[in-house]
Every structure is written in structure tokens, then in C-alpha cells.
Amino acid sequence: MTARAEGYATGRARRDQIVESATELFARVGYRHATILQIAQHVGISRTGLLHHFASKEALLEAVLARRDAEDMARFRPSADDGTGLAAMRAWVELSRYNASVPHLVSLYAVLSAEACDPRHPAHDYFAQRYARTVGGFERVLTKAVAAGLLVPGTDPAVEARALVALMDGLQIQWLLDPDPSLMGDVLAAKLQQLLVVPLLDPAVVGRAPG
Amino acid sequence: MTARAEGYATGRARRDQIVESATELFARVGYRHATILQIAQHVGISRTGLLHHFASKEALLEAVLARRDAEDMARFRPSADDGTGLAAMRAWVELSRYNASVPHLVSLYAVLSAEACDPRHPAHDYFAQRYARTVGGFERVLTKAVAAGLLVPGTDPAVEARALVALMDGLQIQWLLDPDPSLMGDVLAAKLQQLLVVPLLDPAVVGRAPG
Structure with a gap:
């Protein structure tokens, strides 16, 4: 060298x-x-x-x-598009379970995103854009899942995308205050399962694009 | 005087x-x-x-x-027990809509609850107890609703209580970053409706204790 x-x-x-x-x-x-x-x-x-x-x-x-963004992207992006949304939904659960191993990062995002709600905070635009992007990404996944016939009829991807992102954020606070290693992943998996007409975590069910 | x-x-x-x-x-x-x-x-x-x-x-x-606790209690407690949980569920939606009129208080709780995840924060015990009490309260309401036959069969009050409290917290962050006056109340109402076998907000449906 x-x-x-x-x-x-x-x-x-x-x-x-x-x-x-x-x-x-x-x-x-x-x-x-x-x-x-x-x-x-x-x-x-x-x-x-x-x-x-x-x-x-x-x-x-x-x-x-x-x-943190680069690490998350490297960890979860590549495998998460199977055309039906199912692989991405599984990746969300995996991300929640992974988060239970990095409390300092979960805490970082909880504190910063709350602080950054103030428009004068230097990370305000970052978080506003991050949320818009994340909610948009969830909505696209759910829209694919609707098209693939995987979701309960009547599911509204826009509403559910907001609700799922909110659920994940809120569970982080509960988990930080009272750490239960399975809390975040289990509750998220249960809520995702309620949206699905196929088993979320059954490896025998492989998402396939329709038609 | x-x-x-x-x-x-x-x-x-x-x-x-x-x-x-x-x-x-x-x-x-x-x-x-x-x-x-x-x-x-x-x-x-x-x-x-x-x-x-x-x-x-x-x-x-x-x-x-x-x-803040005293104000919330005075505002929402008295009318919220009809024995079936339905009045309380409606009160949660009302509280979410009310919160859209007090952004500084919503922001206060978002920032403090995130800060207080650190066990050394002076409000740590307050928030740990507040969450335990809130989740416990939601669980009791949902348990009554199960007993009154108002919820979709198989609903787990413990899981749904955590999920609903998390949903409300997470929606607050999204709303603070991108204020849409109906966001919090509408998404919460939609998610509650998914748990119910009766219309959540139809005034003709009055919760009654079973038997």
C-alpha cells in the first residue's frame, strides 16, 4: 500500500x-x-x-x-421482489425481527423521526421524504398483492400502507420501553396475515406473478 | 376575594x-x-x-x-363504557380526530416517548407505565367486544391492543410530517372496522352488554 x-x-x-x-x-x-x-x-x-x-x-x-439507509437497502432490497408482493411482505417481518437485534438503531430512528417533525429540524426534509418513499413502497407492494389475488377482497393499498408503516413505528416504541424479543415481528406478522388469503410465512407458498 | x-x-x-x-x-x-x-x-x-x-x-x-393526562381523562373517560367496548372504540377514533387539533401536544408525546425509551430519561418510568396501562385498557375493551360478539371470530385482544396503540402512535408521526387533517382518524376507523362485525360509526348500532 x-x-x-x-x-x-x-x-x-x-x-x-x-x-x-x-x-x-x-x-x-x-x-x-x-x-x-x-x-x-x-x-x-x-x-x-x-x-x-x-x-x-x-x-x-x-x-x-x-x-443506515445503505445498510438496510443492502440487507433487504435484492430478494424482495417476486412480482406478487409476498416476498416483500415476508421481508418486512424479517426486518422487524432484525431490528430487535439493533436497539440503538431503532432508538435512533424513533428519537430522530419525532424530533424531525419540527420543520426547523435539519432532518425534517429527510424524514418527510423517507416516509413518503416508504409508504409509497409499501403501497406498491400491496397493489401487486391485490393484483395477484393474495389479499382479502376490498383491501385498500393506500390505507394499509400507511397503517403498516405506522404499526411498525409504534411497535418500536413499545418494544424499546418493554423489550420482548418477538413483539415487533409477531404482531406485524399477525396483522399482515389478516390482510392475506394465503399463509404469510408458509415456505410452501411461493409468490408468483398472476397470469 | x-x-x-x-x-x-x-x-x-x-x-x-x-x-x-x-x-x-x-x-x-x-x-x-x-x-x-x-x-x-x-x-x-x-x-x-x-x-x-x-x-x-x-x-x-x-x-x-x-x-395532559387529566385533560384526556376528563374528555374521554365518562362516556366510554357501554359494556360492549363499542363506545370506547368510537372514543378512540374521536380522540384521534381531536388530536389533529392539538399538534403541539401530539408532538410533545411523540418526542418525549421516544426520548424516554432511554432508561436514564426522567420520564422513562412514566412512559413505561403509561404504555402498560394504555395497552391493558385497550385489551380490556377488546375483550368486552369479543364477549359481546362484536369482533371477527379469532380476534386476539392482546395482539390487537398492542397493534392499535402502535398504529395510533405511528400515525401521529406520519401526520406531524405531512399534516392531512383526516389521516389519523380515518386510518384508525378503517382498521377498527376490519376487526368488527358491526358498523363502527353507524349511530343506529348501539353497543349493548350481551345476555
Whole structure:
């Protein structure tokens, strides 16, 4: 490795450490309450050292959110489109169960999304867009499932998309306050099953595009 | 009015003002970020003047939460028990619609409940108990509705209680990010209707205890 390449690798490792510490602190005390100095101390560097990598707390917040999004996307996107929506619905349950293993990230999103309801919060637009995108994505999945004849007749994808996203958010709060490892996944699976005319989690049922 | 009674009345009005300002500030920037000084300035008194009425920020937080609870209770409790759960289910929809008129309170609870997931937050126990009580209350209502034959066969009151409380919480976040006046009430009513074998909002259907 050249000296320059080594420098890049070190810089990257340091950036990762900083994002990790910021994630933990934002989750614990909120974005507004956390300070650059606290995050720097957590990493074991100076405030100036941190500002060399991230020019502001806002830039750090963007990096924290971007990383979580990239991780989620890598984890769940590829396998989730079978043309009928069923694979995606299973992936939502899988995501809920996975979330029970990363309480600090669940907490991060619960705190930040609530804080960000204030239009003056720097992540307000991020969360407004994230919700619009997520609800839209759920609606497309449910619309495919309607077309594939997998849902109870009369199911309204727009209403159910909002309701499912809300359910997942609300269950996170209940779970953070009273951790029961199966709460999020089990309740979500039960509610999805009520929408379906086929068994949600029976591996013998494989979603197929209609026609 | 005697001078002493006047003093009490003035003190009480001042306490109300302080609680009002604290509610607004906790909702906007979170409990952790708000300072006693900011709240005092908002009321137009000194920091010492405020501390004369509330000895600490924690005491103020308790007062804010106690007042909201008292108001909610007065508003919705009396009419809500008809023995079948139906009146209570209607009251939940009414509460959701009412919440659309008090965004600062909705925001307060969204931010505080997320912050309070941290066991070190002064309102942690309050929210843990509040959720246990709310979910328990919903479960009792749904159990009555099962006994009265109003719910779709196979409905599990414990699962549905958690799901409904989560739904209401999650809808609040979506609504705060993208205010649509009917969002919370309409989605909740649609989800409740799916559990019921009678029309939720038809005034001709009056809940009656079975037998």
C-alpha cells in the first residue's frame, strides 16, 4: 500500500468510528442534545480532529442516516421482489425481527423521526421524504398483492400502507420501553396475515406473478 | 376575594402559564434540550421566579404530563363504557380526530416517548407505565367486544391492543410530517372496522352488554 492509500484507509476507518459514535449518541440523547465535543470524546479525538472529517453536526447527521439507509437497502432490497408482493411482505417481518437485534438503531430512528417533525429540524426534509418513499413502497407492494389475488377482497393499498408503516413505528416504541424479543415481528406478522388469503410465512407458498 | 385568595389565584395562573410554555418548548426541542431559562423567558419571568413554582425541570415535566393526562381523562373517560367496548372504540377514533387539533401536544408525546425509551430519561418510568396501562385498557375493551360478539371470530385482544396503540402512535408521526387533517382518524376507523362485525360509526348500532 502506498503512503497515500494508507492515509485514505486510516481516514475512512476514523470516519466510520465517528459515525458509529454519533449514531450511539444521537440515539441516546437525541440529535439536538448531543454535542460535537461529546462525540469527539467518545471517539477519543479532539473537537478539531472531528471537524476535520465532518464540518458540522448536520453533516454528521446526514452521514449517520445515509449509512443506515445503505445498510438496510443492502440487507433487504435484492430478494424482495417476486412480482406478487409476498416476498416483500415476508421481508418486512424479517426486518422487524432484525431490528430487535439493533436497539440503538431503532432508538435512533424513533428519537430522530419525532424530533424531525419540527420543520426547523435539519432532518425534517429527510424524514418527510423517507416516509413518503416508504409508504409509497409499501403501497406498491400491496397493489401487486391485490393484483395477484393474495389479499382479502376490498383491501385498500393506500390505507394499509400507511397503517403498516405506522404499526411498525409504534411497535418500536413499545418494544424499546418493554423489550420482548418477538413483539415487533409477531404482531406485524399477525396483522399482515389478516390482510392475506394465503399463509404469510408458509415456505410452501411461493409468490408468483398472476397470469 | 381576600388578599391571600388573590395570591393563590395569581400563583395558580402563573403555574398554568409555565406549564403551557414548558409544553410548547418540550414539544419543539425535546425535554433534554429545553432549558429552565428558555421556559422562563417564554413566560416573561426570571429563572429564579420559575424555580419558585417548580423546583426543577423534572418537576416541570411531571406537571406537563399530569395535566395532559387529566385533560384526556376528563374528555374521554365518562362516556366510554357501554359494556360492549363499542363506545370506547368510537372514543378512540374521536380522540384521534381531536388530536389533529392539538399538534403541539401530539408532538410533545411523540418526542418525549421516544426520548424516554432511554432508561436514564426522567420520564422513562412514566412512559413505561403509561404504555402498560394504555395497552391493558385497550385489551380490556377488546375483550368486552369479543364477549359481546362484536369482533371477527379469532380476534386476539392482546395482539390487537398492542397493534392499535402502535398504529395510533405511528400515525401521529406520519401526520406531524405531512399534516392531512383526516389521516389519523380515518386510518384508525378503517382498521377498527376490519376487526368488527358491526358498523363502527353507524349511530343506529348501539353497543349493548350481551345476555
